Amino acid sequence: MCPTIRDRLSRNARERLVGRQAELSQLRRALAEGAPAVIHLHGLSGVGKSAVLTAFAEEARGAGAAVLAVECGSIEPTERGVLKELGQSLGCAPRLDTVAAALAAGPTPLLLAFDAYEHFGLLDAWVRQRLVPALPERTLVLLASRLPPTAAWTEAPEWQGLFRAMPLGMLSVAEATALLERLEVPQDAAPRIIGFAAGHPLALALAARAAQSLSSDGAQPLEVVIPQLARRYLGDVTDAETREGLRAASIARRVSIGLLRALRPQSDPGALYDRLAALPFVTAMRDGLAMHEAVREALAAELHAADPELHRRYRQEAWRQLSREAQTAPAAELWRCTADLIHLMRNPVVREAFFPQGATHFAVEPARPGDGPAILAMASQHDGTAGAALMGTWLDAAPHAFFVARGPDRAVEGFYCLLDAAEAAAGTLRADPVTARFLRDISERPLDGNQTALLLRRWMGRAEGEGRSAVQAACWLDIKRHYMERRPQLRRVYMALADLGPYAAAASTLGIVPLPDPVAIGNHRMQAAMLDMGPGSVDGWLFRLAARELGIAMQDDLLDRAKRALRVDGQIVPLTRREFDVMAYLVGRQGEAVPRDGLIHDVWGLRFDAGSNVVDAVVASLRRKLGSRAGAIETVRGFGYVYRAGADGRPGAEA
Incomplete structure (x- = not known):
């Protein structure tokens, strides 16, 4: 067969990879023998995980294998995002069954490689439980990540022999020397660099660029080496x-x-x-x-x-x-x-909400039928007999609402219960007084159009209950996956706690407000709370949090979301539901001309006759309540309105 450019690419990728022959040999054997089915390659930033993945992918292609590579950091970390990516690559519908069928119809063996897999922390359980089991038998799944695998991969009996963790360490002195020779570093400079970089490939590569300016100091810790080399390269x-x-x-x-x-x-x-x-x-x-x-x-x-x-x-x-x-x-x-x-964002409360410490020690996944006793035992321990009875009602009516956190031994260490409000409203769960409190708030302040709400009925860890713990962190991280999957329709999240006190500061930062009238459950009392993300859903909520952290005037200038009111000249001015929604919509798009039709569709959720004055009436009411700040809402003649933070002036100013 005539050699091709692909052959040269494969050879070049292998030749430029220094060391890592043992890892490549294991990958080669796994692809040829079909076991293990999943290999998790992990190591520090810059240690060469992507280089190993790329070199092996090129080698596999050169050997006739089918290769499908996914850059995890570039796609939405939801089932929808992954299936869309795979569907586009395979030319099929973005569904698990069609993706699996397309892969089965292709050549074998198949290498499915996920680079930067740490970005898929929200999806790890789905990849393990749904995606990988649906793949053709002659598939090698290669996960390259900064983080080690979760215990669910290494401890679960069903993965024994089918999963292997492959840590990627530093280069040896001989390998580091060979890399520097390839980078054409003078021989007299190599010993200093090797001692300075401690075998770290990225540090070695950067040091090669900065070879002439390196000091003659002895070996230094890796955490110091990389920043020093980065600054030196910036100087170059x-x-x-x-x-x-x-x-x-x-x-x-x-x-x-x-x-x-x-x-x-x-x-x-x-x-x-x-x-x-x-x-x-x-x-x-x-x-x-x-x-x-x-x-x-x-x-x-x-x-x-x-x-x-x-x-x-x-x-x-x-x-x-x-x-x-x-x-x-x-x-x-x-x-x-x-x-x-x-x-x-650098706010510690926000970062803890999305990147909680200790979350990777537990695998969070949908509850199985056999998990019911463990869930009820926790509920009984922390919420009493009446609370456990309500959890039993939920388990009977909506078992799919339960997700459990498993420890290294696969035991259930915690759980949470989460359901769409519409599903809870249509079933027997209305008899639960906490659910009834959530639904009453939705009835008093109805959702518009296709907006949805989530009911986070309960979460707890076996030892700490609803208190802060690594189990709780793992559950909250998984809950964020539901947020992402339901945007941009998700508007509100309701939750209930026995004691809001320890979370009061964080709740205030995130925009979570308590609802009046605590609920009695036997001898316990539950406090319902609500996060209203606004018309912009998850993304609008995050933009507001970031704006507040960065000191950017946004809704905080006039709109008090917690009180659903305006703050004008030191006074709190209550708003009707529709006034609040229109104001929040405009504030969330400050500086942008918003068409009247857009307000009608996105806020009212309907397509009114274009001649309707319903928007104008609400804006006029808002301007009256804004008083001296009425000019913050400007009219764009023949189009709509624009909100300008900090603006004053006469009502209806033309833009």
């Missing part, structure tokens, strides 16, 4: 504009031309984008440029230490750019803006 970027663009870009998860235009308006964004793309630690992805995590974090930390005000201003401009992008992004692309936004 001789072009001042590229260097400043690199510093600005370090605050972002991904770099787009639009973001560079916002951060560095004095620069040519296209040219700057190309110069950044040429840097050795920057990778061009389909949605922008990705700076290596270790380098990015080091540069961002240095910027924050050297010029905290500039660091803050870059984050503010990034927020504004993401806000603009989110207004026009199709639903399928909205996750990228959301992920970028979460990366911008």
Whole structure:
């Protein structure tokens, strides 16, 4: 057979990979023999996981295997996002059955590789329980991640012999020497670099660039090496504009031309984008440029230490750019803006809500029929007989609402119960007084259009109950998966606690407010609470949290969401439900001209006659209540309205 360019690519990928022959040999054997079915390659940032994955994928293609690679950081971490990605690659409908059928109809063996799998923390149980079991038998699934596998992979009996964890360590001295020779580092500089980089591939590669400026100090800890090398490389970027663009870009998860235009308006964004793309630690992805995590974090930390005000201003401009992008992004692309936004936030309460400590020690998955006794035992221990009886009612009526956290021994260490409000309202669960309290609030403040609400009926750990614990962190992380899957329709989340006190500060930060009238359950009392995310759903809620953290005037200027009122001249001015919804919609899109038809469709959830004055009537009422701040809502003649934070002036000012 005539050699092809593919053969050369495969050979080049293997030859440029220094060391890792033992790992490649194990991968080669697994693909050929069909066991194990899943290999989890894990190690520190910059240790070479992606390089191993790429080299093996090229080798597998060269050997005639089918290869399908997924970049986890570039897609929405939901079942919908993964199936859409696989469906597009395979040319089939984005459903698990059609994806599995398309893979089964293709050539074998098959390598399905997930790079940066740590981004799929929300999906790990689904990948383990649903996706992988549906794949053709001659499939090797390769997961490359910074994090080690969860206990559910390593301890579950059904995965024994079919799963293998493969840690990726540092290069040996001989391998590091070979890498530096390939990078054409002078022999007299190599010993200093090898001692300095401690066998870390990224550190070695960066040190090769900075070889002439390295000090003669002895070996240093890896955590110190990478930031030092990142700063040294920044110093070696001789072009001042590229260097400043690199510093600005370090605050972002991904770099787009639009973001560079916002951060560095004095620069040519296209040219700057190309110069950044040429840097050795920057990778061009389909949605922008990705700076290596270790380098990015080091540069961002240095910027924050050297010029905290500039660091803050870059984050503010990034927020504004993401806000603009989110207004026009199709639903399928909205996750990228959301992920970028979460990366911008540093508030410890918000970060703990989305990146809780200790969550990876427990596997959260749908409850099985045999888990009922453990759930009821926990409910009885912490909520008493009456509380356990209600959990029994839920188990009978909606077993699919229960999710459990399993420890390393697969025992149930905690659970949560979550259900769509519409499903709870249609069944026997209305007899539960806590559920009834949730539904009463929805009745008093109905949801509009296709908006939905989630009822988080209960969560608890075996030892701590509803108290803070690693079990609770794992459950809350999985709950965020439900948030993402239900956006942009999800409007509210209701929850109940025996004691809101320990969570009061965090609840206030996140916008969670208690509902009046606590509910009695036997000898216990439950406090119902509610998070109203607003018309913008999960993304609008996150943008408000980020704006507050960054000191950007948004809804906090006039709109008090907790009180569902305006704050005008030091006074609280109550709003009707419709006034609040219209004001929240405009505030969430400050500076943007909003069409009347858009308000009618998105707030009312209906398509009224275009001549209807229902919007004008509500806006007129809002302006009366705004008083001296009435000019904050401007009329755009023949189109609609625009909200301008901090604006004053006469009502109905034309824009």
